[in-house]
Amino acid sequence: MPDYDGAVTEATNSGAATFPAKRGRGERSSPTIYDIAKLAGVNPSTVSRALSKPGRVSAKTQKIIEDAAEQLNYQVNPFARALPTGRTQTIGLIVADITNPTFFDIIRGAETTGSARDYTLVLAESAESPETELIAARRMLSTVDGLILASPRMDDDKIRALAADKPVAVINREIEGVPCVVPDVNKGISQAVRSLAANGHQQLAYVAGPPQSWMSRRRWEGVQAACDWYKLAAVRLESSKPTVDGGRQVARDVLASGATAVITYNDLLAIGLMQELQAAGIHVPDQISIVGFDDIFGADFTTPPLTTVRSPLGECGSRAATLLLDMLLGHDGPAGAVRVDTELVVRGSSGRLIA
Amino acid sequence: MPDYDGAVTEATNSGAATFPAKRGRGERSSPTIYDIAKLAGVNPSTVSRALSKPGRVSAKTQKIIEDAAEQLNYQVNPFARALPTGRTQTIGLIVADITNPTFFDIIRGAETTGSARDYTLVLAESAESPETELIAARRMLSTVDGLILASPRMDDDKIRALAADKPVAVINREIEGVPCVVPDVNKGISQAVRSLAANGHQQLAYVAGPPQSWMSRRRWEGVQAACDWYKLAAVRLESSKPTVDGGRQVARDVLASGATAVITYNDLLAIGLMQELQAAGIHVPDQISIVGFDDIFGADFTTPPLTTVRSPLGECGSRAATLLLDMLLGHDGPAGAVRVDTELVVRGSSGRLIA
DNA sequence: ATCAATCTGTCAACCGGTTGCCAACTATTG
DNA sequence: CAATAGTTGGCAACCGGTTGACAGATTGAT
Numbered sequence: 001m002p003d004y005d006g007a008v009t010e011a012t013n014s015g016a017a018t019f020p021a022k023r024g025r026g027e028r029s030s031p032t033i034y035d036i037a038k039l040a041g042v043n044p045s046t047v048s049r050a051l052s053k054p055g056r057v058s059a060k061t062q063k064i065i066e067d068a069a070e071q072l073n074y075q076v077n078p079f080a081r082a083l084p085t086g087r088t089q090t091i092g093l094i095v096a097d098i099t100n101p102t103f104f105d106i107i108r109g110a111e112t113t114g115s116a117r118d119y120t121l122v123l124a125e126s127a128e129s130p131e132t133e134l135i136a137a138r139r140m141l142s143t144v145d146g147l148i149l150a151s152p153r154m155d156d157d158k159i160r161a162l163a164a165d166k167p168v169a170v171i172n173r174e175i176e177g178v179p180c181v182v183p184d185v186n187k188g189i190s191q192a193v194r195s196l197a198a199n200g201h202q203q204l205a206y207v208a209g210p211p212q213s214w215m216s217r218r219r220w221e222g223v224q225a226a227c228d229w230y231k232l233a234a235v236r237l238e239s240s241k242p243t244v245d246g247g248r249q250v251a252r253d254v255l256a257s258g259a260t261a262v263i264t265y266n267d268l269l270a271i272g273l274m275q276e277l278q279a280a281g282i283h284v285p286d287q288i289s290i291v292g293f294d295d296i297f298g299a300d301f302t303t304p305p306l307t308t309v310r311s312p313l314g315e316c317g318s319r320a321a322t323l324l325l326d327m328l329l330g331h332d333g334p335a336g337a338v339r340v341d342t343e344l345v346v347r348g349s350s351g352r353l354i355a
Numbered sequence: 356m357p358d359y360d361g362a363v364t365e366a367t368n369s370g371a372a373t374f375p376a377k378r379g380r381g382e383r384s385s386p387t388i389y390d391i392a393k394l395a396g397v398n399p400s401t402v403s404r405a406l407s408k409p410g411r412v413s414a415k416t417q418k419i420i421e422d423a424a425e426q427l428n429y430q431v432n433p434f435a436r437a438l439p440t441g442r443t444q445t446i447g448l449i450v451a452d453i454t455n456p457t458f459f460d461i462i463r464g465a466e467t468t469g470s471a472r473d474y475t476l477v478l479a480e481s482a483e484s485p486e487t488e489l490i491a492a493r494r495m496l497s498t499v500d501g502l503i504l505a506s507p508r509m510d511d512d513k514i515r516a517l518a519a520d521k522p523v524a525v526i527n528r529e530i531e532g533v534p535c536v537v538p539d540v541n542k543g544i545s546q547a548v549r550s551l552a553a554n555g556h557q558q559l560a561y562v563a564g565p566p567q568s569w570m571s572r573r574r575w576e577g578v579q580a581a582c583d584w585y586k587l588a589a590v591r592l593e594s595s596k597p598t599v600d601g602g603r604q605v606a607r608d609v610l611a612s613g614a615t616a617v618i619t620y621n622d623l624l625a626i627g628l629m630q631e632l633q634a635a636g637i638h639v640p641d642q643i644s645i646v647g648f649d650d651i652f653g654a655d656f657t658t659p660p661l662t663t664v665r666s667p668l669g670e671c672g673s674r675a676a677t678l679l680l681d682m683l684l685g686h687d688g689p690a691g692a693v694r695v696d697t698e699l700v701v702r703g704s705s706g707r708l709i710a
Numbered sequence: 711a712t713c714a715a716t717c718t719g720t721c722a723a724c725c726g727g728t729t730g731c732c733a734a735c736t737a738t739t740g
Numbered sequence: 741c742a743a744t745a746g747t748t749g750g751c752a753a754c755c756g757g758t759t760g761a762c763a764g765a766t767t768g769a770t
Contacts, residue, residue, distance in 0.1 A: 301626060
């Protein structure tokens with residue numbers, strides 16, 4: 001069979017004129033309140049009031065101005081507005097790793113809630129580095145009205161310092177003095193451990209996440225407490241990184257530990273671990289049960305599908321955004337951390353131990 | 356076994372003081388060039404020049420000013436700068452659906468490239484609606500230096516109109532007169548069809564994506580051309596939506612079509628389709644081979660792992676950002692669309708037909 | 711030493727809104 | 741009808757940078 005290189009493309013319109021690069025400024029810039037004022041026969045300040053201070057001008061003038069604005073297709077210049085007021089209609093979101101699906105839902109939750117209230121989302125990534133994170137946060141802080149930090153890696157004090165400057169909300173970590181949204185892992189963990197105990201498991205391993213992760217420690221505490229209660233032995237194993245790859249690498253430690261049930265810091269680790277164990281001929285869940293964390297996209301694609309403690313990540317993002325926007329409206333932040341519920345989603349990767 | 360509600364939480368610092376809501380303006384606002392000017396004993400405009408027009412002031416003054424800026428921990432006020440210049444150091448990205456993993460990599464690519472060149476990424480979602488998309492684009496356009504549209508759903512003309520205002524780059528669609536980055540699907544498709552043909556398949560079905568999707572049509576054309584060449588019969592099936600669920604729903608049509616090989620518009624459809632077929636007792640790939648598109652996160656989690664035509668999505672995002680930033684620097688856009696290569700990733704969901 | 715050419719810093723206007731203050735106007739009341 | 745209170749719109753200053761025009765200082769050439 002002759003090779004076919006797929007050359008069906010219509011001639012890639014080469015030779016066509018290139019596009020104009022950049023437009024000069026004055027070209028036909030958008031209308032300003034001065035244009036409206038002229039058209040409506042009033043003072044610019046009146047226009048400004050009509051458009052931003054409802055009730056400050058008479059209904060009649062209001063109407064005239066609105067019509068004029070409509071006619072000119074007016075749009076406020078956000079920068080001109082931001083300069084004197086400091087308000088930018090923008091919230092910032094910093095995540096540790098954009099490619100980590102855990103954050104996808106958080107991003108979405110924040111974006112959706114924000115844009116519903118006419119705020120735009122500005123996104124930055126810290127690449128899991130506390131330093132990068134701090135730099136990004138500082139840079140953002142001057143341009144946004146408020147900041148959401150998802151699973152921040154920097155020190156509590158640094159975060160408090162940021163929060164002293166502008167409203168800040170934190171997801172997946174509790175910091176005294178800063179509004180936080182955290183999944184309350186205890187319910188989900190206790191359900192998971194109970195289910196494992198009921199299925200005959202006695203030895204459990206927890207695969208930890210990054211050492212800087214507050215949430216990883218929190219989960220370990222939860223696991224320990226639940227294991228105490230249900231009389232399971234619990235051991236903690238370290239992972240190199242909280243990814244599929246990290247999960248693969250930790251498989252040998254899991255086997256060495258003798259545990260028959262594993263709870264991992266996140267789903268990525270669980271998936272990697274499961275892949276590696278299966279590759280080694282171990283049957284999941286007959287020989288080892290695996291429970292992940294978060295219920296990320298794709299957790300149900302695996303075979304068997306992953307049992308996991310679901311964190312309502314989208315809700316976290318959305319709640320954090322709401323918190324922030326409310327604070328911008330002058331409300332006080334919540335006294336303690338906002339807790340959202342977690343729950344166990346039982347799928348195929350956990351079950352009765354078949355010795 | 357008694358129920359355990361996981362109440363191990365340290366007392367949720369209730370009763371603690373609530374957080375101050377919003378800070379007044381004057382409180383201790385950041386230093387300005389006027390502060391620097393005073394400290395350095397020069398005119399503010401000199402400070403401005405020292406900080407943004409390299410070479411315009413003497414080395415000596417430059418040093419003095421830089422030291423003063425350092426000492427005061429000066430940061431430019433982006434809004435004040437944006438007002439007269441119109442430049443915001445910001446690029447916008449609009450995606451059709453934030454939860455669709457296809458876009459994760461695009462977002463990442465754009466963010467990484469942007470932030471490497473000191474641009475901040477502003478994100479918005481169109482929720483697959485041409486109208487929402489246009490509104491978001493319009494709103495963004497006034498606040499960003501350039502705009503990236505990933506898989507836009509609106510008309511060519513609307514996009515050209517936007518592009519006439521500010522630099523715009525498009526991903527996953529070709530529009531004459533607008534810089535575009537598109538995966539060149541032909542290579543990947545021809546590899547896929549060749550592989551299927553070599554495995555004995557003669558009847559192929561293409562499961563299409565959203566009707567507004569330029570890329571879906573493009574892929575269908577590619578599939579047709581390749582099937583022509585390799586002498587396969589190709590039929591096109593419609594999906595309700597380009598998601599896992601949509602894939603499930605299209606399963607009955609796939610069966611009815613009699614095709615033994617399926618190429619879907621994207622991986623999500625492929626995954627859903629595979630799940631539904633397997634649930635119906637069909638063996639993949641022995642009875643039906645499935646090939647997806649994009650190689651999204653999680654495509655290799657399935658059993659069997661998904662064979663797919665990989666689009667370098669991250670690269671698309673990154674390339675589009677580069678294009679945009681170059682245009683902002685005054686370069687012309689590319690003459691034709693920028694093509695990036697696709698390639699077949701053979702995994703377990705495709706193979707020899709076992710009749 | 712003289713004069714032109716080049717550097718360097720200052721002045722002031724401007725970007726496009728917002729807002730405190732005030733005056734004019736309207737409505738209410740005695 | 742006058743006095744008072746409440747509205748409404750205008751003036752002008754301001755937010756924090758940028759930039760064209762210009763003058764004084766330097767430099768170099770003649």
